């Protein structure tokens with residue numbers, strides 16, 4: 361079973377990983393974006409960790425709803441509302457249970473990813489975070505490590521794609537040949553599940 365502490369560990373592991381990889385995320389956002397993805401997420405997840413320390417929510421759903429709200433209010437870029445929606449919708453789906461099982465978590469994350477696609481209008485293959493998130497949720501039944509591997513693979517597979525959503529889509533064919541920054545950060549988010557679980 362997964363409790364609030366697990367979800368708090370997930371968020372702090374993500375914050376640490378985003379912090380370590382911020383320069384790389386921003387570098388990926390240079391050729392096909394505006395070079396702010398690393399700093400956007402670093403600011404957002406720092407706010408998430410601070411809010412979680414201050415409020416210490418004691419239900420998994422409440423942890424994710426609080427995290428999502430912070431990302432929506434603290435991150436200016438497209439990714440803030442999208443990641444915020446992912447976590448908020450997942451949190452709402454979990455409700456106020458004190459513990460959730462793997463299957464409930466997988467369902468909630470699926471609802472979150474569906475909400476991202478509804479908000480941003482991106483489908484798999486459009487060269488966005490969706491290209492890492494959808495394979496991750498599909499693989500989640502096999503455990504966190506399989507989800508993390510699927511997300512990483514999905515992120516790498518964005519390189520040859522032409523962007524059809526977000527800022528990178530303005531470049532048309534010139535977006536081909538670059539890995540998508542949001543898919544890369546999504547892989548970090550999913551990899552942090554492994555760290556949080558000690559798997």
Ligand code: ADP
Pocket residue numbers: 389393394396397400401436437438439440442476479480481482487488489490525526527540541542543
């Ligand atoms: P901005 O593009 O506003 O500068 P960021 O640089 O923080 O925001 O995030 C860019 C990332 O957001 C992209 O690499 C992509 O993965 C993701 N993204 C942008 N638009 C969409 C969308 N409509 N649907 C899903 N993901 C998107």
Ligand code: MG
Pocket residue numbers: 389393394395396397437527
């Ligand atoms: Mg950007």
